[in-house]
Amino acid sequence: MLDLLLVETVNGIVSGLILALVASGLTLIFGIMDVVNFAHGELFMLGAYVGTSVVLATGSFWLALGLASLTIAALGAVIQVLALRPLLGRDPLTTILATFGLSLVLQNYALWQYGPVARKIPEPFTGQFPLFHLQYPWYRIIIAGLSAAIIGGLWLFLKYGKYGIWIRATTQDRVMAAAMGIPVPRVHTLVFAIGAAMAAASGVLFGPLVGVNHAMGLDVILRAFIVVVVGGMGNLGGSILAAIFISLLEAIASLWVSPAQAVIASFVVLILTLLFRPTGLFVPTPK
Amino acid sequence: MLTLSDVHAHYGKSHVLHGVSLRVAPGEVVGLLGRNGVGKSTTLKTILGLVRPSAGRVVFEGRELTGAPPHRVAREGIGWVPEDRRIFRLLSVQENLRTGLDRPGMTPARRAALLEKVYRHFPVLRERRTQTGGTLSGGEQQMLAIARAMMLEPKIILLDEPTEGLMPRMVAQIREIVELLRAEGVAILLVEQNVPLTLAVSERVYVMEKGTVRHEAPAEALRHDASVLHQYLGV
Numbered sequence: 056m057l058d059l060l061l062v063e064t065v066n067g068i069v070s071g072l073i074l075a076l077v078a079s080g081l082t083l084i085f086g087i088m089d090v091v092n093f094a095h096g097e098l099f100m101l102g103a104y105v106g107t108s109v110v111l112a113t114g115s116f117w118l119a120l121g122l123a124s125l126t127i128a129a130l131g132a133v134i135q136v137l138a139l140r141p142l143l144g145r146d147p148l149t150t151i152l153a154t155f156g157l158s159l160v161l162q163n164y165a166l167w168q169y170g171p172v173a174r175k176i177p178e179p180f181t182g183q184f185p186l187f188h189l190q191y192p193w194y195r196i197i198i199a200g201l202s203a204a205i206i207g208g209l210w211l212f213l214k215y216g217k218y219g220i221w222i223r224a225t226t227q228d229r230v231m232a233a234a235m236g237i238p239v240p241r242v243h244t245l246v247f248a249i250g251a252a253m254a255a256a257s258g259v260l261f262g263p264l265v266g267v268n269h270a271m272g273l274d275v276i277l278r279a280f281i282v283v284v285v286g287g288m289g290n291l292g293g294s295i296l297a298a299i300f301i302s303l304l305e306a307i308a309s310l311w312v313s314p315a316q317a318v319i320a321s322f323v324v325l326i327l328t329l330l331f332r333p334t335g336l337f338v339p340t341p342k
Numbered sequence: 343m344l345t346l347s348d349v350h351a352h353y354g355k356s357h358v359l360h361g362v363s364l365r366v367a368p369g370e371v372v373g374l375l376g377r378n379g380v381g382k383s384t385t386l387k388t389i390l391g392l393v394r395p396s397a398g399r400v401v402f403e404g405r406e407l408t409g410a411p412p413h414r415v416a417r418e419g420i421g422w423v424p425e426d427r428r429i430f431r432l433l434s435v436q437e438n439l440r441t442g443l444d445r446p447g448m449t450p451a452r453r454a455a456l457l458e459k460v461y462r463h464f465p466v467l468r469e470r471r472t473q474t475g476g477t478l479s480g481g482e483q484q485m486l487a488i489a490r491a492m493m494l495e496p497k498i499i500l501l502d503e504p505t506e507g508l509m510p511r512m513v514a515q516i517r518e519i520v521e522l523l524r525a526e527g528v529a530i531l532l533v534e535q536n537v538p539l540t541l542a543v544s545e546r547v548y549v550m551e552k553g554t555v556r557h558e559a560p561a562e563a564l565r566h567d568a569s570v571l572h573q574y575l576g577v
Contacts, residue, residue: 217444224430224441231428234390235441236416236494 287335
């Protein structure tokens with residue numbers, strides 16, 4: 056029993072880190088623009104599809120990861136400029152409708168372009184190592200490490216980079232940031248592009264585990280939204296902790312119930328959070 | 343240097359500015375007095391591009407700023423110290439200052455020199471440079487707000503009620519800072535409720551009422567005869 060618990064703990068941390076990668080893009084975008092991006096799952100899915108195309112053409116997983124991130128970052132920038140920038144300052148409902156509409160468009164585009172049959176991104180590493188009596192795939196450890204590295208890179212960028220400081224200032228006070236000469240519209244576009252690139256990167260990393268199809272974004276985005284709410288809307292550190300917490304909970308719950316039922320644990324946490332700590336579990340109690 | 347001609351502004355349907363005209367010459371300290379809600383802060387926001395004028399023009403050093411986005415106005419050399427200070431509370435003191443430093447055309451040497459100059463004027467900010475803005479006292483936040491505006495190397499600073507809620511000792515310090523900025527040739531448009539302070543530091547004073555400028559006079563004249571101020575401000 057103890058070894059099973061440990062294996063599930065490893066599983067929980069691994070999927071938690073991937074989930075954190077998706078959720079941090081989502082929460083970054085919400086934090087700075089108050090935009091709840093319902094098309095985030097579709098950016099994740101399109102990233103995975105671009106990844107399959109690049110792998111097919113070049114055979115390189117790493118090239119696929121890089122190119123998919125860049126392509127979807129560019130797509131994200133275009134989406135922000137064309138669909139979201141004109142809505143800035145309006146009722147949040149309008150951006151929810153806009154991104155929801157975009158998600159439908161992107162999903163159906165993928166269905167039309169790539170067809171209904173799931174594709175697969177081959178794992179770049181097929182090796183396994185013994186974890187107690189199980190063989191644990193190296194690839195899962197690698198993607199967890201890569202997710203952590205990308206999140207760490209984002210943190211360093213936000214902490215020390217010129218654009219990082221602009222992003223944090225704009226998140227806290229958009230008006231004052233503009234009055235300090237920070238080009239706020241450009242910062243918004245940049246953040247949306249970064250969020251999109253992170254979604255795409257997780258799509259490619261996740262591709263070998265789940266298979267790539269036009270609806271793959273739905274499941275991930277649902278969990279990402281739970282994480283963003285539980286972690287505190289717009290709170291990056293909170294989202295990362297919440298992603299790991301929720302994934303651990305689900306992994307450990309799946310020892311007793313089926314994985315489909317384990318999802319219930321996440322919803323219980325979500326509902327309890329909304330009832331008792333609506334500003335998020337991992338933020339200091341607001342005064 | 344800065345000229346507003348017949349500027350009108352609306353918040354939604356309410357007409358807030360009814361044709362404000364004023365000018366500030368290079369290096370001049372100009373006071374803007376008036377009761378609460380007569381449109382003083384809105385006048386500043388209209389200059390900054392934060393409120394779009396519905397009519398009239400804002401011209402700065404011969405360049406049209408009417409309707410320009412606020413980040414462009416800032417980079418033209420107009421600094422803003424807002425009424426509620428608007429410190430970036432989660433950014434450290436140094437990061438707050440850095441928001442105005444990463445401008446096009448700034449070299450690392452110039453950045454360091456500017457930061458050093460401001461820390462020399464405000465030693466307390468150097469002491470607290472790694473603390474987050476939200477942990478500073480009210481007076482320190484006010485100094486940070488002024489220091490942050492200085493990072494833009496502005497030709498003019500719009501100061502909105504800098505002494506509001508400060509202890510008398512801090513008010514004296516704010517006055518010193520205004521004198522210091524004047525000595526450096528920075529023009530100031532000062533919105534204040536503190537009439538004696540405004541008259542003491544300003545060269546000229548405008549008095550606003552109901553969204554428009556009703557009176558203009560040298561501060562010197564108002565120091566001797568305050569009857570006009572009684573009429574408009576009730577002080």
